[in-house]
Amino acid sequence: MNSISYFLQPDSILFNSQDIDFKMPFGATACGEEITFNILTEVSINCLDVRLILKNGKESEFKLYKKKEKKIRDRDYIVWSLHFKTPSLPKTLFYHFKFLIGNSNSIFYYGNNSLGLGGVGSIYENHPIDYQITLFYKNNPSPKWFKESIAYQIFPDRFCNANRDGKLNATKENSFIYGRWNDKPMYIKNSKGEIVRWDFFGGNLKGITQNIGYLKDLNVGTLYLNPIFEATSNHRYDTTNYHNIDPILGTLKDFKEMVRECKQRGICTILDGVFNHTGKDSIYFKDASRSTKSPFYSWYRFKEYPYDYDSWWGIKDLPCVNELEPSFFKYIVEGENSVVNHWMKTGIKGWRLDVADELPSFFIENFRYKCKKIDSDAIIIGEVWEDASNKISYGQRREYFNGKQLDSVMNYPLRTYLLNFYNGSIDSETLLKYMNSLRENYPAENYFSNYNLLSSHDVKRIKTSVKDIVKCFNIDTQLQGAAVTRVLKSLSLIQFTLPGVPVIYYGDEVGLEGGKDPDNRRTYPWGSEDSNLLKWYQKITSLRYNSKILKKGEVKFFSPHPDVFGYIRYLPNTNDFIGVISNRSPYKSKFFKLNLKELVGQFSNNITTDIYLWNESLIVPIDSSTDFPIKIPPLKTLLFSSKSV
Template sequence: MLAYHNSQDSFYRNPFGAVPVGENVLIRLSVSSSLKVKRAILRLWKDNEIKIEMRLAKTDKDFFIYEAYASCSTLGLLWYYFIIETYDKTYYYCNNDEQLGGEGVLRDSFGNSYQITVYDKNYKTPDWFKEAIVYQIFVDRFYNGNEDKRIPYRENALFHSNWYETPLYKEDEKSGVYEPKDFFGGNLLGVIKKLNYLRELGISAIYFNPIFKANSNHKYDTGDYSRIDPMFGNNEVFERLCSIAKTMGIRIILDGVFNHTGSDSIYFNKYGRYDSIGAFQSKDSPYFKWYKFIDYPNIYESWWGFDTLPNVNELEESYMDFIIRNDDSICKIWIKKGAKGWRLDVVDEIPDEFLKEFRRAVKDVDSDAVIIGEVWEDASNKESYGKKREYLLGHELDSVMNYPFRNMVIDYILYKKSAKDFKRRILSLYENYPKESFFSLLNLLGSHDVIRILTVLGEAPPESSLSKGERAEYKLPLSGREIAKKRLKLAVLIQMTFPGTPCIYYGDEAGVEGYSDPFNRRTYPWGYEDLNILCYYKKMTRIRNSFDFLKTGEFIPFDYNEDVFGFIRYIENNTDVFNNRMENGIAVILINRSKDKDYKVTIDLRKKKVSRLYDLLNYNNKIKLKDGKLTAVLHPLEGKILSSKQCYPSKKGKRDGYLF
């Protein structure tokens, strides 16, 4: 090894990870003495190039250690690599080909740079959200709370008479475009009636898919931002829901769709169904400037070409006033009615200027409200429309939907990536995200936009190999479902013990299967839940909610071998990663993805001064450490939570499924 730098090793980069503006970061590079170095240069880039000659800090017969300080004086991303000049040639030490940080590569020409995220030193995300477990509800498919199960009439809609039917995939006869207009009747009253269920499940926040008046069943085609859709209830029912949920320790998060509206809306009114002068009807409409017409009125910009979803100009003054600035603006009024935050749809298509104002307006009403963005990649360096985004620098979002986490878990469990790959990928996020956002990430396994997690883990045939009809009817065979359930338990174990905020997509805890939209939006199977899965979820949420160290404790991931992934969560000196006073404790989480191999794992915990641990998933069995070393046997598809503290069953005992 002729040169070495590891951005995730505090010797080579200190402090670790993202830093507040004004911080100086110590950066070191080891170079083999055989290279006969003339000088080593730290090459930095933000708005321009800066080259810093590194100081020779230490020498021995094999390696020279060079160091320099990187000044992080402005918000944004700071990039660096190393130039090593010898008397014979010039080398470049750069980030690895996957751009994951950590160990780099020595090259003959420059390559990928390392990233330092520089954020606002006052950046703060809500503490309650870091400690929450979120439950995502697609309202039409959750529960009908009407005593007679009546579904309000809607023109051109299809109504299911049987709650347990499969959602329809119906295309318009003329356009061939899928029309999401079949309804099952779930509503907000149904959510109110199931709040006790959610509390028993360990939930402390609900994230709703859109609930404002709209024509479709998914409501991403907003018709009126100021009204709850009549099929779901009304504004008074929403306020009642927020009030009752609050008394039960459950907060409500709304889905904000501000990149586009529906063509069938007060604002566009393409079909004349509203008592308003919409932008489609007249250039004199108060909403005309909101939209981007190409050839008025029939040709206009729309989201991904769907003419039912006309794009808005988010920075149009009257639109900004309506959504953000007015005293009764949409972002404020729903917080005042009881919501505790917003999830922003397709946030990569919303300008930074809009997001900054949106954050200020929401936080002015409730500084503890949460703002989550829909981002599918590493949000720290996300680029959209040729611009690096500023989501997590302290002026826009608190959190994002952590789809990278979902991908990591699936790839690891299904043998697509090794345990080492899992560790490297999660450390990359940890390194790139400010701690405030990393410990607030919405860690999901399922959502309304992806195939149900159980279907994925059962290795169902690729969607492309099946017709729509075959996808609608597909169920995992018994053998596939059994292994999927075992894998799901591993995935949930990881999710509930990971830094960040776990999010359960409704029905995943009951064993619902399904390919992507609309089949991942089946109804919750009340009365037909898979109780084995449900009991496991309850057990895991109880463990999560019981210990501070599983929420905001330190996080050390490791790979034991190709199959065994693990991590340690701990709090020492009654202080968590945010310097908040919390209860001490430690847990070692171990996962064996192998279907047929046992592994004997030994972990050195001498530095943690632990003498015994309890196996929380095996009746709190006591495990004594020998000379500070933990030894445990992992059977195929087994996960363990070995904790310094015991977790006790609820008073309801067996009925709740807490069988320790």
Template structure:
């Protein structure tokens, strides 16, 4: 069917500005008519309500002088939230006026005709201005699973081993779960990594290029992962104590490295000072004491377990996050969990399973965090597009300005790995990333954590079938992409591993893949050398080749430091023609000195021809000869 109108939300000719809108910002909309029988075009805007439905709030008649270009303006929408829009077109067909409806094509920004009941509407995110601090947006984050990173004790033995636990004989042993006949953990296993071990490796991390350390939970807990908290105000004795933690913060700060903590606030551990099912704590725990100060934190019922627990796991009793005494303890009190550790020098928090936390809790956390430390950052664990995430029947407000500064970039990981594994073509990868860029407020996109591995997914090397060349392409993508690169400890050293617990092996000290470490280090250095890679905008390029992914990073300034990144996943040489508004392309590598360039390309017939080797990448600085002498 021929389209009777043309519109593309990714093209600023049709919608300006591109993407999400601030609450005080409007947008100009243009639609081209392709049929002389079009009588009128209305832009219909809907606002999403609390139950995920939506209702029409505005119908804007687009104006035209020649019946070829229709134009109108979306006035500032004032209230943050998710809005939708579509086009209602009146057309004369066979002497009768009828209405047809145009919405978004599934894979890109173009419009196509739909039956109204199947209409795919355009999302319009409206947000309040908020931004993450510069140190975060221009940083490189390193995620440490503490028990598995490094033991800093002179003896090499674990500190304060827990009762009935299993200590591995060798640092290089593969991790395993020791379970009983019911499949429950019978003994937690430990290697003995601790905070001293991190302190001892700060020099290594600094040399690698790391400026942010995100620690898996540090608080007292019976497990190796610490996501079943026993005491939010105490460092786990196997990791160290408050004095050692303060030393870590200070020595990291001296090297320009900030610390982010993992906050697990949707549930506690069953073996905790708060619940205290096993009476291991000298407190009135909620489990057997109705007059416990923590009793209202939990919901007790007539189930077999006897209480509400997280995802049915009996070791993880859910908390009532909006219980006033819980909010005071975690957030508001002068000595709250948030204030205690933030005032000690912690620069940010990552909220575990943030979709399990009520909006009010996240908003209160952000407000108090900014009061405690103005230059702090709040990150959330979100696995999907965080702009339109829905959980428990509610659309979440993560990126609307009063909650999260940044989220875990799982969509970035899924996209780049799917491309490198040959599961999607390059144009589909462009569409995935463009959809995110359209939906996210600009500051949220620049703060997005571009990860390729975490403790919850397979190691990137394993995911890419141990192909080091492909791993390098994934790393190069995250280091040149818009957002914050996120390194999972050991990925840079060539660690392999399937799902938990295999993805939580110890860091292979003295058995590292030094070539891979050098590649990470040089990629990070390149990121910092080329300013557009650090904080520039992104333009995705449709290469017309399924195997070649390319994008520009550019600065909206007179200072010329723009660049082109080209990634070829195939096992064949590729020749790609680029139509770019520049005069020269000078190749740079991930390791080079000023003036030591690779090839220089000049335009031929108005285009650049780039020849790229199999399973490789190329980075070019893009130059105007009129602006800069070469």
């Protein structure tokens, strides 16, 4: 990037991809629909020509036309406009603008900002950063039940053993069984760092069934289980037989009973689908490695038969499969007794696709089609760790949100953004940009289906992450416990009030800790729960469950101070809204007078004078006409609303 010429100031050209006055409609757009671009150039720079440079596999130019003049802050601008019809096929489009400036008879460009996050951009002499538009097929909604639900994730071996004697339903060869439920998990490895004994606690399906009432107390509507198919390991991402329940977990009868009981209590079950690789001990790979005439031989990519083969990240226990090999594809997706058919018939409502980045698009599209054909309300979630709208995997840009692949993705970016805000890596203005970028890039159906997590089986638990942050605060050691609680409550309140599906990783709601794998897979601490934190989660899950605004409402983010981040959830053309404002400073309260007319008035018919402030258990009506006075204590997140919640 080169610096711009001296006579072109940053506001000589005005454009904001996230403002409908400049780009309409907002964000991702359906195929075949019209987008209106408006870009402003200051009269004094004598702009002679403006072009939209669009990249859709190839680069095209479109001329913008002078529309009118407009005065902004006593400066005169020309409005250049273009109506552009999007292509009929879904594709991630990229664009910037090119200008011919008469004062110097030079070419300049306007593109995305240096972070590539959309919104207000920058002027460039060359090599502009592109903006993005995600195109998608319309009329492919994500399931309503999922978008409006609260999810709960269980690592089955570690949740609950319902056997009265506490013993395992079955045992595995050369495994390690813990003597006590509350022991900390560990790996038993050899000198090469290879796991030589898999460890088990004995959590089972009946243990989940036994605690459905507990899940309902948390207002859970979606239950996501880590793999349950027969495998060698405790995590079961090394499938040995796709059609069998792992005996340690129980039987197919146990599973069907769990699904049925969940359904009767309004909870839908989602399974973890591991289709990029199997286990080395699987019935498929064992047979393939015994004979090249095996019906499973073509499933795998042998380099030097039978000992050298492609495996996931080089882990020999996880041989990769050819997902598009006809017999494998039929076995998983298309066959009469396919894996999809077999498990969907048990009453499950969908799948989380493991390592979606490594599954071919054709596989994902047909997998989704098959599931939706069986149950039109089925949900397909993908494990994607980045912004899924522009992910490049193995040199190919993925089109997860084209309307035919994923309904939802695991929202790891949200977790990263929030932790970086609280640890001081970014300020609230930058957090706002990241939040708005996902909102702009994701089609609404996918955005409101985002799998919003703070913990998972693949990252540190949220309490441990927060404790790491608080240790860096310059506060007395005795006060750190209270600070951890405040941050946990702030993060969880944010999680449960943002658009998307909030997900509780089992045990987070009672203060379970854990570092990196396997420590993040500790057992649920039955009898040793943090009861105060559990009450907090019951409160915020109830808030979410009972709020139409939090399930369906639009969102507007704002940043009144580097340490303070906030947003408004609202229902357009009504007076109903809920606001959230968070102070990440561990030292100082922040006092503001928020302009409600600015924050609320643009989407509300009018502004109520009674604003209700919610601070954990206290609901106070506050008289406010224009400026809403609000004081946010250190490490606190407050909620205010147009109605008592």
